Amino acid sequence: MDCTEALQLLADDPSAPLDAAEVTLLLAADEYPDLDISSYLSRLEEMADRLRPRLHGSLEQHVRRLSSFLFDDECFTGNSDEYYDPRNSYLNDVIDRRLGIPITLSVVAISIGQRAGLEVAGVGLPGHFIAKAVAGDSEILFDPFHGGQILAWSDCERLVGSVTERPFALTPEALEATPLGVVVMRMLNNLKQIYVQTHDFERAARAIERQRQLDPRDMSLHRDLGVTMVQANHFGPALDHLQAYLDAVPGADDHAEVKQLFRRVRAELARWN
Helix, strand or coil, X not given: CCHHHHHHHHHHCCCCCCCHHHHHHHHHCCCCCCCCHHHHHHHHHXXXXXXXXXXXXXXXXXXXXXXXXXXXXXXXXXCCCCCCCHHHHCHHHHHHHCEECHHHHHHHHHHHHHHCCCEEEEEEECCEEEEEEEECCEEEEEEHHHCCEEECHHHHHHXXXXXXXXXXXXXXXXXXXXXXXXXXXXXXXXXXXXXXXXXXXXXHHHXXXXXXXXXXXXXXXXXXXXXXXXXXCXXXXXXXXXHHHHHHXXXXXXXXXXXXXXXXXHHHXXXXX
């Protein structure tokens, strides 16, 4: 399976039973074309093999032992100092460097936890990604970015409030497991924002193109890709994506603005020809 195939499966079913580690490593292969994905999967399996004998007792004990293994023994750490380093969003780099952001460290916890026999899922809170372990009707929330800290509801509310600078009232729906397709979209959005902010428009366009594969019904991605390709000086493809957006969403609030950009790009192409 390649990345395009994986994203097509997730486009059809965001909860498709794919391996989170494999899919995110396939994404990383866009940046690292010679990436040995099987080697990294083997490393995760080896870590899970070493964790598995420690998993006994209650669900909370399982979470504490998973966290101790990942964040004490294996030294995975939240990269607060260089949060927007794109390497924090590529799973191979996270495994190599032991540094990541909330969503990629959660993928590490999910991948190793599941391989060791635990039911671990991601939870996409606003502004901050966490994980949870589940056994029957019991759930334990924990924060891989902060060393696996176990979270009560009030902790989640404070955490989101501190990130978003807005009051946040937690609901049961907010704590539902995040489908893998949504996890991948969120990771791609992180990369898109990082690359746009650093004016690396080639890589930003690559991330948006992957988002389009994951959600082909979202026509705003045509707009975003068109704008980004203009910034990358790829005017021909940019024109196609801008036209697709204008045709699909004629009543959009930004229709006039996008139409103006479309005309500028078309005039630029005409000048060259």
